[in-house]
Amino acid sequence: MSQMGDRPNLPVSAARIAQDIDALAAITEPGRPWTRRAFSTLHLEGRAWLTERFRAAGLETRIDASGNLIGRRAGRKPGSGTLMLGSHSDTVPDGGRFDGIAGVVAALEVARSLADAGIELNHDLEIVDFLAEEVSIFGVSCIGSRGMAGVRPPEWLERQADGMTLSQGLVAAGGSENSGPPRRNIKVFLELHIEQGPVLATEKRDIGIVTAISGIARIEIVVEGRADHAGTTPMGARRDALVAASKLVLGIEHLATDLSRQPRHFAATVGEFAMLPNAANVVPSNVRLLVDIRSELREDLDTFAAALSELCTSVAKGDHADISLRQISDAPAVRMDTGIGTMLAGAVERLGGSHRQLASGAGHDAAFLARISRAAMIFIPCLNGRSHAPEELAENDDIAFGAAVLFETVRALDRQISGRDV
Ligand code: GLV
Ligand code: MN
Ligand code: MN
Numbered sequence: 382m383s384q385m386g387d388r389p390n391l392p393v394s395a396a397r398i399a400q401d402i403d404a405l406a407a408i409t410e411p412g413r414p415w416t417r418r419a420f421s422t423l424h425l426e427g428r429a430w431l432t433e434r435f436r437a438a439g440l441e442t443r444i445d446a447s448g449n450l451i452g453r454r455a456g457r458k459p460g461s462g463t464l465m466l467g468s469h470s471d472t473v474p475d476g477g478r479f480d481g482i483a484g485v486v487a488a489l490e491v492a493r494s495l496a497d498a499g500i501e502l503n504h505d506l507e508i509v510d511f512l513a514e515e516v517s518i519f520g521v522s523c524i525g526s527r528g529m530a531g532v533r534p535p536e537w538l539e540r541q542a543d544g545m546t547l548s549q550g551l552v553a554a555g556g557s558e559n560s561g562p563p564r565r566n567i568k569v570f571l572e573l574h575i576e577q578g579p580v581l582a583t584e585k586r587d588i589g590i591v592t593a594i595s596g597i598a599r600i601e602i603v604v605e606g607r608a609d610h611a612g613t614t615p616m617g618a619r620r621d622a623l624v625a626a627s628k629l630v631l632g633i634e635h636l637a638t639d640l641s642r643q644p645r646h647f648a649a650t651v652g653e654f655a656m657l658p659n660a661a662n663v664v665p666s667n668v669r670l671l672v673d674i675r676s677e678l679r680e681d682l683d684t685f686a687a688a689l690s691e692l693c694t695s696v697a698k699g700d701h702a703d704i705s706l707r708q709i710s711d712a713p714a715v716r717m718d719t720g721i722g723t724m725l726a727g728a729v730e731r732l733g734g735s736h737r738q739l740a741s742g743a744g745h746d747a748a749f750l751a752r753i754s755r756a757a758m759i760f761i762p763c764l765n766g767r768s769h770a771p772e773e774l775a776e777n778d779d780i781a782f783g784a785a786v787l788f789e790t791v792r793a794l795d796r797q798i799s800g801r802d803v
Contacts, residue, residue: 392788393494395781401486406478415478419471419513420550427470438493447528448512448556456504462568467509476769484573485510487784502795511746518542526746530753531563563753568798570750572758573783575775577743579766587734589760590722594741594748595646595675596714605703608666623656623665625700632692646677646742675742677714715748721757728789
């Protein structure tokens with residue numbers, strides 16, 4: 382992994398990156414690191430801190446209609462378009478010490494280092510903290526980047542959680558329920574992220590050049606049984622929603638394991654599970670599951686969805702339960718820009734690092750930015766590939782190296798995208 386001693390001095394400050402990541406990560410639910418979920422008071426607190434840091438870097442800040450925090454540095458040639466860098470500052474519960482914030486802080490450091498070096502770009506530069514990249518309390522993810530790309534489903538606004546609608550949550554975050562038209566002036570979007578898998582750490586490579594981001598679909602399943610007395614209702618006379626739901630969980634694992642044997646990425650997880658009334662002496666009457674499906678190929682996702690539907694029909698029949706399925710999101714796999722990938726690889730080599738290409742099994746805001754601009758991502762290693770867990774750890778030198786790669790690439794893109802390209 383990190384071989385900083387072999388490299389020339391970097392054009393960014395590793396110390397400033399460490400300071401900012403530590404300070405932002407420390408804005409966490411106490412006793413539950415590293416938790417700063419979108420739409421919480423803590424997330425707003427993190428945003429207020431970031432806003433100050435953006436301003437201290439000389440950036441002009443605003444929150445756009447989709448609830449994204451943006452810091453802007455005007456370019457020399459007004460109307461040339463925007464080079465955008467960033468990631469997200471929200472976290473999953475109990476995880477996210479680096480997931481998201483490494484990319485936001487690295488982007489901020491690029492802006493600071495350009496200013497320190499007195500480098501003016503032709504293009505406007507925007508640093509962005511997207512709203513709610515992780516699956517939020519509303520059961521949906523990438524809310525800010527979907528909004529910016531003009532593809533946030535309008536029906537999502539009515540989704541409810543914690544006594545509010547998504548529409549109200551957006552307003553509380555400083556956005557609006559009308560995300561407006563898709564942004565059209567972004568020329569390039571670059572995102573740095575921890576890999577969240579073991580490849581770079583195992584192979585001791587500095588940077589992953591992301592080739593594609595897996596498709597992600599989420600299916601909500603509601604199992605309705607019947608509440609009854611747990612002591613008196615005979616075993617054969619129950620409609621136990623939890624028993625039926627358990628068969629679904631095992632069936633999903635089985636189907637996904639089969640599909641994952643192909644030489645391409647496939648994974649499915651029941652990550653959310655809630656049951657009612659959740660009392661020791663009552664037969665469970667209602668279970669809600671949220672299934673998260675990742676697939677490099679559309680066909681695999683379709684095969685899985687069809688098999689899941691059949692499984693639900695057969696469990697409903699065998700267990701006398703009512704089972705309903707609803708697909709609540711469906712984002713296709715997205716390829717990253719290969720030309721920018723080559724430029725990123727060139728920057729890694731000039732800075733004395735090693736790289737390889739990688740597909741992402743995780744979802745990222747870059748997948749939505751790719752709909753409205755050229756988009757590319759780099760991964761940096763993380764310890765043992767662990768992520769979405771309290772143990773998530775990335776070496777600061779590795780983040781700084783990634784930030785230096787972004788710095789070099791932004792400068793090259795600013796020169797390359799000019800004249801009639803703009
Ligand atoms: C984002 O972290 C995802 O769910 O892949
Ligand atoms: Mn992330
Ligand atoms: Mn994440």
